[in-house]
Amino acid sequence: MKCALVEKEKAREDVETESFEYQKLVHVEHKNGFLKELWKAEFILQILMQDERFDVNKDVFKGTLIDINKIAAVRNGLTTKDADINIDADMTSLIDT
Structure with a gap:
């Protein structure tokens, strides 16, 4: 016990x-x-609200504003420009179908 x-x-x-x-x-x-x-x-x-960089769909990542959807691509080693190309390509494939 x-x-x-x-x-x-x-x-x-x-x-x-x-x-x-x-x-x-x-x-x-x-x-x-x-x-x-x-x-x-x-x-x-x-950032001024009238500034073109002001976008509610962006988040601060490594000291810059990046589109939320692109952060994962940038984290995987792509530049923001490459991420733009990849995201746009994905969107194009969605539109084409």
Whole structure:
């Protein structure tokens, strides 16, 4: 009986420890997300709304505004110009079908 109680207590401590670790991870992710939005706001505040670079479909990636759909291509090593070509080619194939 005493052994079962010790095992339950150990299991409870393990769960509490794991829960605390997950709470820390969630906190870090929220903090990183908040900081990203602050960096983005700082960058966007430098752009006039009438500027042609201002586009709600763009996000700040590596210090520049890039179309959200092109970020994955740029992350995979393509330049933004290559990403434009690939995205446009994909759109053309959709239109042709």
